[in-house]
Amino acid sequence: MPSIGDPDLRDEDKQIVRSLNLFRDMDAERFDDLLNAAFLQRFPERVILINEGEPSDFLHIVIDGCVELFATLDGRESTMTVLTPVSTFILAAVLKDAVYLMSARTRTASRILMIPAKNVRQAMADDDAFARSIVTELANCYRGVVRNQKNLKLRTSVERLASYLAHQHIRQGANGKLTLPIDKKTLASMLGMTPENLSRSFSTLRRAGVTVTGPEVAVESQDELKEIARHAPLIDNFPDKPAE
Amino acid sequence: MPSIGDPDLRDEDKQIVRSLNLFRDMDAERFDDLLNAAFLQRFPERVILINEGEPSDFLHIVIDGCVELFATLDGRESTMTVLTPVSTFILAAVLKDAVYLMSARTRTASRILMIPAKNVRQAMADDDAFARSIVTELANCYRGVVRNQKNLKLRTSVERLASYLAHQHIRQGANGKLTLPIDKKTLASMLGMTPENLSRSFSTLRRAGVTVTGPEVAVESQDELKEIARHAPLIDNFPDKPAE
DNA sequence: GGCCTGCCTTGATAAATGTCAAGACTTCAA
DNA sequence: TTGAAGTCTTGACATTTATCAAGGCAGGCC
Numbered sequence: 001m002p003s004i005g006d007p008d009l010r011d012e013d014k015q016i017v018r019s020l021n022l023f024r025d026m027d028a029e030r031f032d033d034l035l036n037a038a039f040l041q042r043f044p045e046r047v048i049l050i051n052e053g054e055p056s057d058f059l060h061i062v063i064d065g066c067v068e069l070f071a072t073l074d075g076r077e078s079t080m081t082v083l084t085p086v087s088t089f090i091l092a093a094v095l096k097d098a099v100y101l102m103s104a105r106t107r108t109a110s111r112i113l114m115i116p117a118k119n120v121r122q123a124m125a126d127d128d129a130f131a132r133s134i135v136t137e138l139a140n141c142y143r144g145v146v147r148n149q150k151n152l153k154l155r156t157s158v159e160r161l162a163s164y165l166a167h168q169h170i171r172q173g174a175n176g177k178l179t180l181p182i183d184k185k186t187l188a189s190m191l192g193m194t195p196e197n198l199s200r201s202f203s204t205l206r207r208a209g210v211t212v213t214g215p216e217v218a219v220e221s222q223d224e225l226k227e228i229a230r231h232a233p234l235i236d237n238f239p240d241k242p243a244e
Numbered sequence: 245m246p247s248i249g250d251p252d253l254r255d256e257d258k259q260i261v262r263s264l265n266l267f268r269d270m271d272a273e274r275f276d277d278l279l280n281a282a283f284l285q286r287f288p289e290r291v292i293l294i295n296e297g298e299p300s301d302f303l304h305i306v307i308d309g310c311v312e313l314f315a316t317l318d319g320r321e322s323t324m325t326v327l328t329p330v331s332t333f334i335l336a337a338v339l340k341d342a343v344y345l346m347s348a349r350t351r352t353a354s355r356i357l358m359i360p361a362k363n364v365r366q367a368m369a370d371d372d373a374f375a376r377s378i379v380t381e382l383a384n385c386y387r388g389v390v391r392n393q394k395n396l397k398l399r400t401s402v403e404r405l406a407s408y409l410a411h412q413h414i415r416q417g418a419n420g421k422l423t424l425p426i427d428k429k430t431l432a433s434m435l436g437m438t439p440e441n442l443s444r445s446f447s448t449l450r451r452a453g454v455t456v457t458g459p460e461v462a463v464e465s466q467d468e469l470k471e472i473a474r475h476a477p478l479i480d481n482f483p484d485k486p487a488e
Numbered sequence: 489g490g491c492c493t494g495c496c497t498t499g500a501t502a503a504a505t506g507t508c509a510a511g512a513c514t515t516c517a518a
Numbered sequence: 519t520t521g522a523a524g525t526c527t528t529g530a531c532a533t534t535t536a537t538c539a540a541g542g543c544a545g546g547c548c
Contacts (some may be wrong), residue, residue, distance in 0.1 A: 052478050073398040074474050080393065092383040092390075101390050101478055124379065128372045131379060135368065138382035139336040145389040146336075146345050149324065152396055153436055154317040157535075184496065192397055194536055199497050214496090214544095230318050234296050234345050401505075428526065438506055443527050458514095458526090 009040040009113070013063055016086055017113065020061075022137045025129040034123050038115040043106045050104040056093035058114035062086060065110020068186065069102045079189035081148075082107065082182055091137060094120050107182070150235045157193045161201045163229035163236055164191060165210065169219050173242045180215040253284040253357070257307055260330055261357060264305075266381045269373040278367050282359040287350045294348040300337035302358035306330060309354025312430065313346045323433035325392075326351065326426055335381060338364050351426070394479045401437045405445045407473035407480055408435060409454065413463050417486045424459040 014035055017023055023031060040063065043049065049060065052071060060067075062085050069080045069089060080102055083089055093100050094117040106112075124131050151160055164187070165178065172178045180187060188198035202212050208228055209220025219225060229236070258279055261267055267275060284307065287293065293304065296315060304311075306329050313324045313333060324346050327333055337344050338361040350356075368375050395404055408431070409422070416422045424431060432442035446456050452472055453464025463469060473480070 071394045071398060071478075073394070073476055073479065076398050078394070078397040080390070080397075092386045095379060095383045096387070098387070099478070101387055101394070124376065128375065131372065131375045132368065135339060135375060135378050135382065138379065138386055139339050142336045142382055142386045142389065143340070143342070143345055145386065145393060146324070149389060149393055149396070150315045150317070150322070150345070152393070153322040153324075154315060154320050195496075196498085196537080197535060200535095203497090232317055234315075234343070235317065429524095439526075440507080440528085441505060444505090447527090 009035060009038065013040065013113070016063065017061060020086060020088070022088060022091075022133050023130075025133050026123070027127050027129065030123055030127050030130070034115055034119055035113075037119045038113055040111060040113050043110050043112060045106055045108050045110075047106045048103065049106065049112065050090065050100050050102070052100050052103045054100055056090060056096075056098060056100055056117050058117055059088060059094045059120045060090060060104070061088045061113040061115070063111040063113050065112075066107040066182075067104055067110060067112070068107050069104050070189075071102050077189070078192075079186050082186065082190065084181075088137070091134070092141070095124065095134065095138075097121065107186075144237075147235050147237055152192055154235070155230065157191065157197055158201045158204050159229050160191045160193075161198065162205060162208070162225045163231065165205070165217060165219065166222055166225040166229060166231065167236065167238055168217075169222050169225070170238050171243050174222060176219055178217050178219065180217060183215075253279060253282065257284065257355075257357070260307065261305060264330060264332070266332060266335075266377050267374075269377050270367070271371050271373065274367055274371050274374070278359055278363055279357075281363045282357055284355060284357050287354050287356060289350055289352050289354075291350045292347065293350065293356065294334065294344050294346070296344050296347045298344055300334060300340075300342060300344055300361050302361055303332060303338045303364045304334060304348070305332045305357040305359070307355040307357050309356075310351040310426075311348055311354060311356070312351050313348050314433075315346050321433070322436075323430050326430065326434065328425075332381070335378070336385070339368065339378065339382075341365065351430075388481075391479050391481055396436055398479070399474065401435065401441055402445045402448050403473050404435045404437075405442065406449060406452070406469045407475065409449070409461060409463065410466055410469040410473055410475065411480065411482050412461075413466050413469070414482050415487050418466060420463055422461050422463065424461060427459075 017035065018031060026034075039058075043065075049067065062083050064085055067083045067089065069083065071078055071080055089104065090100055090102070092098075097117065124134060151163065155163065168178045168181070182190075184198055185195045188195045191198065193201070202210065205225075205228070208224045209218075210225070211218040231238075261279065262275060270278075283302075287309075293311065306327050308329055311327045311333065313327065315322055315324055333348065334344055334346070336342075341361065368378055395407065399407065412422045412425070426434075428442055429439045432439045435442065437445070446454065449469075449472070452468045453462075454469070455462040475482075
């Protein structure tokens with residue numbers, strides 16, 4: 001049976017997807033079937049991938065580039081999260097065959113693997129190992145949002161920024177400097193504040209040894225940042241080591 | 245094999261648990277085993293059931309009464325949600341064998357069914373139908389917190405209150421009145437504001453035909469409430485019909 | 489170069505929200 | 519009954535956050 005998917009999906013990409021926890025334990029043949037039904041699409045920057053409220057047609061996976069999930073109400077907009085390779089998104093909507101609750105747009109030019117929702121649901125029905133991997137994936141997603149909600153409800157803006165900076169600092173090697181991976185307008189929205197307020201929060205943190213130069217941030221003391229943030233492992237989920 | 249669980253778990257209670265989506269499709273014998281290992285505990289009001297940070301020993305199910313999930317940071321506290329019968333809670337922590345991210349306390353005297361976490365995980369490993377029910381349950385939980393986060397980030401306090409009142413109004417029969425199911429201090433925390441601010445938000449809504457007398461709320465126009473809330477189906481998830 | 493445009497910052501001001509304090513009221517138990 | 523404790527409301531005020539406006543600065547384009 002010929003593939004209906006994009007032939008541009010290289011073996012290398014398949015291996016990357018296969019290495020995700022979500023797909024690792026899946027039956028090999030079924031995995032191939034799933035990917036053969038999938039499309040690998042290239043998108044330029046700032047392209048809307050998903051509008052909230054639409055029925056969920058595809059499970060999306062960022063192979064390359066950067067994707068922002070956001071939500072709107074009337075004229076307002078809020079960034080929910082920013083995804084880097086390799087991550088899946090809107091899995092819950094796909095499984096429930098429900099409408100998307102969040103919108104998605106590319107931030108940079110990106111390659112997105114799109115697996116038809118029907119196939120994903122069928123694979124879950126047929127493949128017991130896959131069903132259990134989905135459980136783990138969803139439990140992780142759920143706990144992620146719970147942490148986020150605690151962050152929003154229990155911390156002030158400056159504390160959220162301090163926590164974010166400490167997180168990035170660790171992630172990027174904990175050597176006194178970090179580069180903001182996203183522009184400040186988006187960062188502000190993600191942290192639940194306005195861009196103006198983010199600027200002011202940065203200047204508040206100057207007295208704690210934080211110096212900002214464009215996207216570059218110098219950090220004098222990670223511990224002081226954590227103290228300002230009132231660091232709590234049950235909110236922050238900092239990595240142990242830098243991301244590779 | 246004799247039951248190690250509480251003999252007080254009546255058949256009637258078993259049927260109630262069995263009727264939950266989470267357990268409905270489970271193998272019958274396995275379901276019995278699971279409940280035989282469980283404890284049905286009675287707790288007085290205001291008793292801590294779970295402290296965040298503790299390892300997850302049991303899946304909890306509110307059979308009777310009322311349970312609040314909350315989170316703390318330093319001296320601060322925030323109500324995450326309030327659970328009524330019959331609901332499970334902290335499923336994600338149990339499945340991941342991770343620490344609880346939220347604390348739980350009874351609000352009223354309650355009966356809680358506690359299923360040892362090990363047994364739940366074993367049941368998920370052994371029972372394919374159960375694993376798939378868990379997927380659905382977790383997907384629902386995930387989408388619930390996403391809605392909540394949108395509510396927090398995209399709405400003001402007054403809008404959140406208006407939305408809450410509209411929700412309760414529908415739930416309770418949409419006949420111009422409703423009874424607040426929880427005290428105002430907790431409601432305020434759940435809606436992300438202080439009790440003083442909740443009071444003021446209520447008076448702001450007076451001009452929209454909302455009259456408060458203790459826990460009783462008279463609503464002149466549900467539509468006006470929804471308009472004030474900037475009602476959006478992708479945030480609110482209002483019920484179609486009153487809860488029975 | 490010159491001129492956009494968009495991003496970011498800063499200041500002034502407004503609005504939203506939180507804090508403190510006081511008092512009315514209820515509940516509960518001595 | 520009385521007192522104590524807790525809840526809720528209200529007012530005064532402080533803080534936080536948002537909005538509006540202006541200007542600096544960098545990158546892209548003619």
